[in-house]
Amino acid sequence: MAEVIPTKEMPPGLQVENVDDRIMTLNVGPQHPGSGHMRIIVKIDGDYIVDADPDPGYVHRGEEKMAESRNYITNIPHLERPVIHDSCNILYPYVLGVEDLVGIEVPERAKYVRVIAAELNRCIYIQYWLAIYGIFLGHSTMFMWPAGDRELFIDLMEKISGARVTHAYFVPGGVRNDVPANFEDVCLRQVNYFEKRIKEYGDIFYDNPILKARTEDTGVLSREDAIRLGTTGSVLRASGVDYDVRVKEPYDVYDELDVHTNVLKAGDSYARSKVPWLDMLESCNIIRQALEKMPKSGSIRTKLKPNPKGGLDEVYRRVESGRGAAGCYIVSKEKPEPYRLKLSVGSFRNLIALPYLLKGEKLGNMPAVYWSLNYWPVEADR
Amino acid sequence: MGTATGIIKALNSGVKHLAVKRFTLRYPEQKLKFVGDGYQFDPASGVAIAGLKGRHMLFHDHCTGCQLCSIACEGVAEAIAMVKVPDSWGQNKKAIMPQIDYGKCVFCGLCVDACPFYALYMSNDYELSSFTKEGLIYTPAQLQVKPQVQQDSELIIDKRGARHG
Numbered sequence: 001m002a003e004v005i006p007t008k009e010m011p012p013g014l015q016v017e018n019v020d021d022r023i024m025t026l027n028v029g030p031q032h033p034g035s036g037h038m039r040i041i042v043k044i045d046g047d048y049i050v051d052a053d054p055d056p057g058y059v060h061r062g063e064e065k066m067a068e069s070r071n072y073i074t075n076i077p078h079l080e081r082p083v084i085h086d087s088c089n090i091l092y093p094y095v096l097g098v099e100d101l102v103g104i105e106v107p108e109r110a111k112y113v114r115v116i117a118a119e120l121n122r123c124i125y126i127q128y129w130l131a132i133y134g135i136f137l138g139h140s141t142m143f144m145w146p147a148g149d150r151e152l153f154i155d156l157m158e159k160i161s162g163a164r165v166t167h168a169y170f171v172p173g174g175v176r177n178d179v180p181a182n183f184e185d186v187c188l189r190q191v192n193y194f195e196k197r198i199k200e201y202g203d204i205f206y207d208n209p210i211l212k213a214r215t216e217d218t219g220v221l222s223r224e225d226a227i228r229l230g231t232t233g234s235v236l237r238a239s240g241v242d243y244d245v246r247v248k249e250p251y252d253v254y255d256e257l258d259v260h261t262n263v264l265k266a267g268d269s270y271a272r273s274k275v276p277w278l279d280m281l282e283s284c285n286i287i288r289q290a291l292e293k294m295p296k297s298g299s300i301r302t303k304l305k306p307n308p309k310g311g312l313d314e315v316y317r318r319v320e321s322g323r324g325a326a327g328c329y330i331v332s333k334e335k336p337e338p339y340r341l342k343l344s345v346g347s348f349r350n351l352i353a354l355p356y357l358l359k360g361e362k363l364g365n366m367p368a369v370y371w372s373l374n375y376w377p378v379e380a381d382r
Numbered sequence: 383m384g385t386a387t388g389i390i391k392a393l394n395s396g397v398k399h400l401a402v403k404r405f406t407l408r409y410p411e412q413k414l415k416f417v418g419d420g421y422q423f424d425p426a427s428g429v430a431i432a433g434l435k436g437r438h439m440l441f442h443d444h445c446t447g448c449q450l451c452s453i454a455c456e457g458v459a460e461a462i463a464m465v466k467v468p469d470s471w472g473q474n475k476k477a478i479m480p481q482i483d484y485g486k487c488v489f490c491g492l493c494v495d496a497c498p499f500y501a502l503y504m505s506n507d508y509e510l511s512s513f514t515k516e517g518l519i520y521t522p523a524q525l526q527v528k529p530q531v532q533q534d535s536e537l538i539i540d541k542r543g544a545r546h547g
Binding site for chain 2: 070074075078152168180205209210
């Protein structure tokens with residue numbers, strides 16, 4: 001790990017080696033409300049962090065190992081557990097991969113329904129993330145507003161899939177059920193209102209000078225370091241790298257839609273917290289386009305055999321989830337169960353940047369830097 | 383933009399919400415309206431019908447005791463057990479029907495997708511809490527009862543914002 005993390009200039013006068021008991025070791029978590037289900041071991045000299053060591057693994061559930069003893073359909077409710085707020089997007093690469101293995105085509109309408117569900121889910125996730133970011137920084141209005149407005153999209157997902165958080169909606173071959181009657185009108189109405197609401201966040205949160213004073217120029221990640229550390233998603237885009245899987249490797253019908261990538265250059269906590277918000281506005285655009293282009297009727301699921309089997313094959317597919325590129329690698333050995341399944345998730349990749357970003361920061365800036373990484377502890381542990 | 387104007391703008395956007403109706407759903411008094419009668423599956427077309435994934439509905443006159451729902455649940459939650467029922471049905475010679483433990487059920491609905499005889503659906507009933515663990519285990523006789531669910535509130539969006547009413 002040591003050679004991976006680039007060196008960073010520290011404020012002058014700080015002691016890195018523990019010579020005369022100046023360095024204090026502090027455990028943040030795993031029960032700390034600000035850390036989530038993980039621990040960050042920070043070493044501080046006075047008010048400055050001289051070393052940080054994230055310690056994930058407290059909510060490791062072995063989803064990848066469990067997948068090896070379950071068939072391709074019963075894996076669905078399990079694999080969405082790591083991120084229940086973003087369950088469609090974490091299931092997306094798996095479903096695309098199994099479709100490649102089994103060799104089935106997805107109906108056109110199902111592709112559009114999937115894109116709509118995935119974008120709705122992305123907004124649900126980002127709203128939840130933003131609510132926590134707000135309360136981390138002591139901005140309780142920014143906790144209430146996203147947590148309330150999230151209900152608009154949870155309501156839509158409940159109408160489509162029948163569940164509020166763990167939808168289990170995508171299956172290899174399409175989606176499980178068609179959208180209800182007059183869904184297009186309800187969805188359009190709610191998306192338009194939602195867009196109007198999240199634009200209001202600009203005034204109270206993103207243009208707020210207090211937030212800017214707190215987050216600007218803290219935890220700066222340069223473009224080169226962002227690429228070298230292997231970060232993804234909003235962290236990468238906030239550092240000025242124009243990379244989005246939806247644009248670079250379009251899956252399903254993203255190549256037919258006009259997707260705009262939001263890139264900011266600053267690379268600080270403020271830019272990292274602003275990119276997801278811009279992504280939500282972009283998601284509203286994508287949903288509107290998809291609703292317009294979606295075939296009005298047609299099949300939404302290609303029927304699978306009861307126990308689908310893949311050949312002697314392996315497949316890797318990836319999508320853009322709420323936290324960055326989410327990939328799924330499946331090895332099949334002519335059995336109904338996958339021989340090996342591996343999830344590659346954005347949270348874990350972004351966590352690698354944390355020790356680098358925290359060095360030289362004040363301890364009070366830790367929550368602002370940590371949660372701006374768009375990190376979800378359960379997903380990193382899997 | 384200066385610091386003072388920024389703070390005034392932020393305050394102003396909050397103050398505007400004094401005139402907006404409250405969004406919160408007053409839950410025990412108000413309850414949400416759902417689409418349809420719950421999640422159902424049509425084995426003929428292989429496609430489900432949208433609806434809430436709540437407590438199951440078991441139709442005794444359709445259930446053949448084939449255990450497919452139980453097998454589907456084995457890899458997910460192991461919530462379904464096949465139990466003996468006292469009365470016998472023509473199509474169900476073994477007289478076994480699913481009994482569902484809601485302490486384990488994750489409401490994924492894969493058991494409904496597995497049923498080829500239109501015997502197992504999901505209903506709009508979501509208030510399943512109980513004081514004991516045994517109270518969460520629903521026998522085939524309990525699953526047969528059609529739930530009466532209060533549904534009187536839905537999302538309204540107008541010029542004064544969104545609210546439940």
